[in-house]
Every structure is written in structure tokens, then in C-alpha cells.
Amino acid sequence: MLSDKMVDALNEQIGMEGYSSFSYLSMAGWFDNRSLKGCAAFMYRQSGEEHGHMMKIFHYLLEMNANAISPAIQKPESEFKDVKSIFEESLAQEQRVTKSINDLVELAIKESDHATYAFLQWYVIEQREEENLIRTILDKINLIGEGSQSLYFIDKELEAINKAQVAAEQRGTK
Numbered sequence: 001m002l003s004d005k006m007v008d009a010l011n012e013q014i015g016m017e018g019y020s021s022f023s024y025l026s027m028a029g030w031f032d033n034r035s036l037k038g039c040a041a042f043m044y045r046q047s048g049e050e051h052g053h054m055m056k057i058f059h060y061l062l063e064m065n066a067n068a069i070s071p072a073i074q075k076p077e078s079e080f081k082d083v084k085s086i087f088e089e090s091l092a093q094e095q096r097v098t099k100s101i102n103d104l105v106e107l108a109i110k111e112s113d114h115a116t117y118a119f120l121q122w123y124v125i126e127q128r129e130e131e132n133l134i135r136t137i138l139d140k141i142n143l144i145g146e147g148s149q150s151l152y153f154i155d156k157e158l159e160a161i162n163k164a165q166v167a168a169e170q171r172g173t174k
């Protein structure tokens with residue numbers, strides 16, 4: 001049985017994953033409006049993934065006979081300075097999520113809640129992978145440079161990264 005504190009903390013995490021999903025959707029829209037289709041496809045997929053992360057916790061709570069609460073989501077930013085600032089914001093969001101997952105793991109350890117501890121290990125790995133992915137994208141943006149000519153190449157790069165992510169998902173290695 002989950003403690004009330006753990007149920008509240010997991011419900012908060014549902015809200016955080018939901019916010020990530022909507023935030024990435026907003027970023028996808030910004031890219032799509034500017035015909036940066038590779039970047040948009042990447043963010044639409046990320047948004048869908050985050051929705052999946054949210055639902056995984058939702059179902060875990062129900063499986064553990066606890067209340068799963070559909071969250072109120074704060075409206076995400078919809079105006080952005082440029083492509084790089086979007087990926088910087090995405091990295092910052094992932095870092096906030098990582099901290100929150102780590103706090104949940106700490107709570108599970110403190111409460112000797114082995115079921116939740118085991119459940120959260122998937123998120124620990126996912127966060128490591130996500131942060132690494134976004135950092136790699138920022139490195140590539142820095143390498144390519146950000147002039148208007150560069151946007152075409154950044155978009156192509158994102159298209160390739162997105163395709164690799166989709167292929168990994170289909171192989172079940174993501």
C-alpha cells in the first residue's frame with residue numbers, strides 16, 4: 001500500500017509529465033509554423049512520449065489501489081526567441097523532471113516502498129537518456145551555427161534524430 005505522501009507526490013509527477021507534454025506540443029507548433037518540419041516532428045513525438053510517461057504513473061497509482069488525479073496543467077510558453085533557446089528550455093525542463101524523479105526515489109527509499117522504487121527505475125533511465133539526447137542536439141546546433149542558412153541543416157539533423165528515435169521505439173530499445 002502506498003503512503004498518502006507517496007500518492008500525492010506521484011500525482012504531482014503526473015502534472016509535471018503533463019506539463020512537459022503540453023510544453024513540447026507548444027514548441028512543436030512554433031516549429032511547424034516556421035516550416036521546420038524535422039524539429040516539429042521531433043517535438044510532436046516528444047510530446048506524445050511525455051503523455052505516455054504521465055499515463056504510466058496514472059495506471060501505476062490505480063494498480064496500487066490509489067487515486068490517480070487528472071492534473072490541471074499550466075499554460076506553457078508559446079513565444080520563443082529562436083531554435084536554440086527552445087532546446088535550452090527543453091533541457092531545463094528535463095533537468096527539473098530528473099530532480100523530481102530523484103526526489104521520488106529518495107522518498108521510496110525512506111519509506112521502504114520497494115514497489116515504487118522498482119517502478120521509478122524506468123524513469124531514472126529515461127531521464128538520463130532524454131537529457132543526453134537534448135544535450136547532443138544542442139551540441140549539433142552549436143556546431144552548425146544559427147544563421148538563417150543553418151536552420152535548414154539543423155532541421156535536417158533533427159529529422160534524422162527523430163527517425164532514429166522512432167526506429168528505436170519500434171525495435172523496443174527505447
Ligand code: OFO
Binds near residue numbers: 017053130
Ligand atoms: Fe517524462 O520527462 Fe523526460 O522524458
